[in-house]
Amino acid sequence: MRLSQNFTKTRKTIPADEVAKNAQLLIRAGYIHKMMAGVYAYLPLGKMVLDNITQIVREEMNAAGGQEVQMTALQPRELWERTDRWDDKKVDNWFKTTLKNGTELGVGLSHEEPIVDSLRPFVTSYKDLPLNVYQIQTKFRNELRAKSGLLRGREFIMKDLYSFARTQQEHGEIYERLAAAYLRVYDRLGIGADTYRCAADGGYFTDKFSDEFQTLSDVGEDTIYVDEAKRIAVNKEVYNDDTLQKLGLRREDLVEKRAVEVGNIFPLESKYSDALDLYYHDEHGQRQSIVMGCYGIGISRVMGVIVEKFADDRGIVWPHAIAPAQVYLVRIGGDRAVRHADELYDELRAQGIRVIYDDRDERPGAKFADAELMGIPTRVTISDRLLEQQRYEVTDRATSETTLLTRDELFGTLEHN
Amino acid sequence: MRLSQNFTKTRKTIPADEVAKNAQLLIRAGYIHKMMAGVYAYLPLGKMVLDNITQIVREEMNAAGGQEVQMTALQPRELWERTDRWDDKKVDNWFKTTLKNGTELGVGLSHEEPIVDSLRPFVTSYKDLPLNVYQIQTKFRNELRAKSGLLRGREFIMKDLYSFARTQQEHGEIYERLAAAYLRVYDRLGIGADTYRCAADGGYFTDKFSDEFQTLSDVGEDTIYVDEAKRIAVNKEVYNDDTLQKLGLRREDLVEKRAVEVGNIFPLESKYSDALDLYYHDEHGQRQSIVMGCYGIGISRVMGVIVEKFADDRGIVWPHAIAPAQVYLVRIGGDRAVRHADELYDELRAQGIRVIYDDRDERPGAKFADAELMGIPTRVTISDRLLEQQRYEVTDRATSETTLLTRDELFGTLEHN
Numbered sequence: 001m002r003l004s005q006n007f008t009k010t011r012k013t014i015p016a017d018e019v020a021k022n023a024q025l026l027i028r029a030g031y032i033h034k035m036m037a038g039v040y041a042y043l044p045l046g047k048m049v050l051d052n053i054t055q056i057v058r059e060e061m062n063a064a065g066g067q068e069v070q071m072t073a074l075q076p077r078e079l080w081e082r083t084d085r086w087d088d089k090k091v092d093n094w095f096k097t098t099l100k101n102g103t104e105l106g107v108g109l110s111h112e113e114p115i116v117d118s119l120r121p122f123v124t125s126y127k128d129l130p131l132n133v134y135q136i137q138t139k140f141r142n143e144l145r146a147k148s149g150l151l152r153g154r155e156f157i158m159k160d161l162y163s164f165a166r167t168q169q170e171h172g173e174i175y176e177r178l179a180a181a182y183l184r185v186y187d188r189l190g191i192g193a194d195t196y197r198c199a200a201d202g203g204y205f206t207d208k209f210s211d212e213f214q215t216l217s218d219v220g221e222d223t224i225y226v227d228e229a230k231r232i233a234v235n236k237e238v239y240n241d242d243t244l245q246k247l248g249l250r251r252e253d254l255v256e257k258r259a260v261e262v263g264n265i266f267p268l269e270s271k272y273s274d275a276l277d278l279y280y281h282d283e284h285g286q287r288q289s290i291v292m293g294c295y296g297i298g299i300s301r302v303m304g305v306i307v308e309k310f311a312d313d314r315g316i317v318w319p320h321a322i323a324p325a326q327v328y329l330v331r332i333g334g335d336r337a338v339r340h341a342d343e344l345y346d347e348l349r350a351q352g353i354r355v356i357y358d359d360r361d362e363r364p365g366a367k368f369a370d371a372e373l374m375g376i377p378t379r380v381t382i383s384d385r386l387l388e389q390q391r392y393e394v395t396d397r398a399t400s401e402t403t404l405l406t407r408d409e410l411f412g413t414l415e416h417n
Numbered sequence: 418m419r420l421s422q423n424f425t426k427t428r429k430t431i432p433a434d435e436v437a438k439n440a441q442l443l444i445r446a447g448y449i450h451k452m453m454a455g456v457y458a459y460l461p462l463g464k465m466v467l468d469n470i471t472q473i474v475r476e477e478m479n480a481a482g483g484q485e486v487q488m489t490a491l492q493p494r495e496l497w498e499r500t501d502r503w504d505d506k507k508v509d510n511w512f513k514t515t516l517k518n519g520t521e522l523g524v525g526l527s528h529e530e531p532i533v534d535s536l537r538p539f540v541t542s543y544k545d546l547p548l549n550v551y552q553i554q555t556k557f558r559n560e561l562r563a564k565s566g567l568l569r570g571r572e573f574i575m576k577d578l579y580s581f582a583r584t585q586q587e588h589g590e591i592y593e594r595l596a597a598a599y600l601r602v603y604d605r606l607g608i609g610a611d612t613y614r615c616a617a618d619g620g621y622f623t624d625k626f627s628d629e630f631q632t633l634s635d636v637g638e639d640t641i642y643v644d645e646a647k648r649i650a651v652n653k654e655v656y657n658d659d660t661l662q663k664l665g666l667r668r669e670d671l672v673e674k675r676a677v678e679v680g681n682i683f684p685l686e687s688k689y690s691d692a693l694d695l696y697y698h699d700e701h702g703q704r705q706s707i708v709m710g711c712y713g714i715g716i717s718r719v720m721g722v723i724v725e726k727f728a729d730d731r732g733i734v735w736p737h738a739i740a741p742a743q744v745y746l747v748r749i750g751g752d753r754a755v756r757h758a759d760e761l762y763d764e765l766r767a768q769g770i771r772v773i774y775d776d777r778d779e780r781p782g783a784k785f786a787d788a789e790l791m792g793i794p795t796r797v798t799i800s801d802r803l804l805e806q807q808r809y810e811v812t813d814r815a816t817s818e819t820t821l822l823t824r825d826e827l828f829g830t831l832e833h834n
Contacts, residue, residue, distance in 0.1 A: 007484055009539050036522075040489070041488045043486050044484045046487075067422075069460050070464050072457070073524075074453070096515075118458055121426075154516075155490060
């Protein structure tokens, strides 16, 4: 993308009421636009990051046997009354709205009920199971306060997968397969080394644990106890002798850390399927309950977490896979630099490398500062002086390391990223 | 996709209250799930069709200079009061909801206001214009009745692009460029031959015409007058001597047709930008109004239109580009047929051909009927008898024409689609 043709710019000022570091940086860099507290629109660069995260999650869910659907935001009251989740006293963060005829509707805060409802025409026999259904969709939650930017929004984007198994054993196998897929997702997103599967409270569904995926971060909301060797952790909320014994962990091996949740998976037992009359008939014609699981990743939340985790005093630092571009190409100088930069831009794109080309008439210092604020992993500079030397100046955003590379060295380096 | 691993099946029964042919067929074929009147979820095959339509629209909007963003559903009241579109007496199909603190919010029925708002930090100078911004997003409209399936929903998916120009002349150039992009979209969707640019009322924004894109259909809601030679049309609502003179058309060249709207583009003048304080400064430092245009395509509506237009008494007939698969592979017979079908499935996919492989233990008649109901363009059958002849049976969904092809002939045919 030529920066001269992108409508956003970096900004000095941000909305006075914005207190979250992730949102402040994303607004300053032109990635998002604040509509109101907890509600953000995604501008072109922000949409690219969202799409990159989404695609990684989608590929791993497909590889784990997920089938993608798209549920609706508008939700009929009856469905949620059957699971006792309609009453505002039971679920306190609904947004609700009303049809012209006075019928109350919900605005989707979760999708267990509609997903189960949509399976009812298709699932009757043991031959129809197991199956995994997921969507990547907007969710709406009427939070009293929303001050964490993308980390806890009133409107946010989430991947939610639901598994349907015939037995506890089959459920357990799917659950572990999805847990492994989650670790692959975090690896690909660039936060694998600091992300742990973490035992947490199973909630009111089950006496089993649920699992969170927690990424180490000094600004994290959670306290977790990490076994570095085993690469698993325990949330403070279930950190007791009983838990440690069940998990085979010892207090002396655990280190207390601050962390932020980037996903969670939990057993639902048969709460929703029974309530919504989704059963299967086994080989003997007997009606049986279905064992469900639920697997969430907040796509927009992960985007905010990654900003907070890696940012420095100069701005955002994106991991390669989710950056809106791999290369930020800066040109400095006259006609010759312009011609060479135009050519390099075309060549990089021909190699499938995503490039932001700063073709604006700006001071070099302003271009460098924008490249840093926007967090593009590799900055490549072309100038008249560098052309004399037949070298490109290549700067790594994360380490600030600068090297002078020949053309072949440059392409070799970028291929490895 | 192996059909045995797809959770949906074709259905005999549909919801009793579903009267729209497009929704009836899509429900029977397992593409969509009805949540309530005018609100449909997309199951895996339906999601694939939506994604195929979306991708064609996205590519053409990008080629026409569009920059993609993603606005929010939740909308702050203040923004819409400034354009006088908040009051239910002014706009009668809002869904509204309420924050915990009592603040009323809108649930996005359109996005002129937030798009203009999001540009305000970035557009100040003539150098920042022109620009085109679009999104592909869910819209919510509180329709009194919703009986047309995907053709007019309470929740639906729409591409909406907004153009921002410095002068009427610049606006006119963008407007014509987008009109041409629209015709390319309909060509690629498979309805180009029957889709006309159609002059319609400009609404309350302007004394100019707006343009609809109308696809001929016996069940269309609109009456239009078509000049077949010039490939333009006039909507009945503006069919008068004055209009015909302005457009250089003669009554004797026009034929009355039924048609259904698949898109519309219209001038907005400066109504929204002025109201929301978005101006630019010209070369002389003078503040100037911005000339806006608006360009909509209902993605889910187009899906419904295409179903209604091409369906026959055996089911859906998808155009190649948007079908969930190009090939429906049927295997009949024993181990040898299974082995050959497995191989062909892999080979077709290796060629980048999208395949639904009916690997179920079903009667041939049931497989053929499902292939027809689901509307996959090309059915390829492998059986023990055909293997003896070293031929594949290839049946075209639209024409029912069946041919026996060698392997090379089969791949040659599919490459041309």
